Amino acid sequence: MPDNASRDIAAPLLAWYDANARVLPWRAPPGTPPPDPYRVWLSEVMLQQTQVATVIPYFEKFLARWPDFASLAAADDAELMTAWAGLGYYARARNLLAAARAVADEHGGKLPASEAELRKLPGFGAYTAAAVSAIAFGERAVVVDGNVERVIARLFALSDPLPGAKPRIRVLTDSVTPVTRAGDFAQAMMDLGATICTPRSPKCLLCPLADHCDARAQGLPEAYPVKVAKKARPIRHGTMFWAEHHGRVLLVRRPASGLLGGMRALPTGPWTDVAPALDGAPFAAGWTLHNATVSHGFTHFELVSALASVTLDGQVPVIQGEWWPIDDLDSAGLPTVFAKAADQIRRMR
DNA sequence: GAACCGTGGGT
């Protein structure tokens, strides 16, 4: 691969960043000392596949509740999962806690500075280890996220499709990453990708790198990055069960791994190709299967769930779970798909 | 490598 195509984009990009950096609660102004590594790490985990505007309120809430590694390492698992509810990709929350405890137990309460050591902690992949090392510790690391992939693919007009082009994009990113200010450089690339070099309708007239950009020269910035076609999302069917007793509803804890792992939930039956009706009910009762359904898109399938309900008067069956006050359901920390179902049920009552 | 893993914003 011809990777001698290196070009000097660091100087114009950093100059642009010095004047245009977004002001974010976890970020230090350009050219100033790095922020608290705890803040950098917390924000980077929350920002995985999640937009800045979505993250900000969660970041503020977490920082107020768990201001440092020691407090987070001592956090109650259930309280942390509840606080993460609605943000998605719940394995991030489980890994966050595991990493905080590893830092407390094995690293003297401080994050290691090197990319290689960070990479060993739960939830630190190639991107996060590089980003934290560069942004929080000023190390030179090659930071490649979705923004950087797009910017690089356009700068060099890469015709190979993603994800196959990832190794080459990493080599090219390495070739343009400066020795100093690698953290600012990474954040500048991401700000550029998020605000100027956007997936659609990029604002090339405002781009500090327009004169360096092969895709711009071709007049086809939106043609990059080339991507392989995605597979269609299948539809799965299921049923959620609403068991009510004296103003309370039965909630269960989902298994620790897998979809919505570790989260509080309504009981569900199997999710299959055909509507399973009352299969998998949490206990035998006079369930009513409603006509209304709840649809919710997950990453790799679309769920269409029926709703079944029953109101119990006398004895409550002995069953694993919590009878949660319906008026206080907002505090249960339900993932969005169950919050939707609860709203639907409450509208029907 | 490919499947799995959430949710909401933007168009």
Next chain:
DNA sequence: TACCCAAGGTT
């Protein structure tokens, strides 16, 4: 509306 996509990681 339906689709793309986002500061990706784990298995």
